[in-house]
Amino acid sequence: MFSKDIQTQVDKLLSRYPIRQNALIPILHLAQNENEGWLSEVWMQYVADICEVPLTHVEGVVTFYTMFRLKPPGKYHLQVCTCVPCCLVGGTELLEHTEKKLDIHAGHTTDDGVFSIEEMECIGACSFAPAVIVNEDYHEKVTPEEMDKMIDELRQ
Numbered sequence: 001m002f003s004k005d006i007q008t009q010v011d012k013l014l015s016r017y018p019i020r021q022n023a024l025i026p027i028l029h030l031a032q033n034e035n036e037g038w039l040s041e042v043w044m045q046y047v048a049d050i051c052e053v054p055l056t057h058v059e060g061v062v063t064f065y066t067m068f069r070l071k072p073p074g075k076y077h078l079q080v081c082t083c084v085p086c087c088l089v090g091g092t093e094l095l096e097h098t099e100k101k102l103d104i105h106a107g108h109t110t111d112d113g114v115f116s117i118e119e120m121e122c123i124g125a126c127s128f129a130p131a132v133i134v135n136e137d138y139h140e141k142v143t144p145e146e147m148d149k150m151i152d153e154l155r156q
């Protein structure tokens with residue numbers, strides 16, 4: 001199921017570890033990227049077979065780490081940090097504002113599939129709180145007005 005390029009990366013990862021299981025997390029990242037940002041049971045089984053671990057082990061890893069998703073995200077996945085440093089400077093209000101603007105709660109996707117929101121623990125940008133990740137891009141010191149502008153621009 002991996003494309004040829006990604007299979008090359010998988011093979012390289014596997015060659016770095018004496019035990020195939022140790023490459024599980026980076027291979028799951030590749031699988032998630034290949035499957036438009038989420039991991040279906042078919043993909044988890046595929047990775048389980050590659051890493052020679054039971055599917056239940058993969059499911060345990062995927063459900064433990066919040067960076068793995070079990071359902072498709074929106075085209076633009078907004079990850080809003082509400083951990084303490086961000087919360088102290090408006091992270092919670094920013095999340096609520098975003099939910100209101102898109103008329104969905106965190107953990108959900110808009111009906112048109114364009115936006116999804118996820119409430120995050122620290123995303124490693126505490127000095128620039130409140131912080132948001134949109135797909136792979138970090139946005140720092142985000143105000144509700146900036147969030148509105150960003151959403152409006154992305155929608156176009």
Ligand code: FES
Nearest residue numbers: 081086122125126
């Ligand atoms: S607490 Fe929000 S980035 Fe660290």
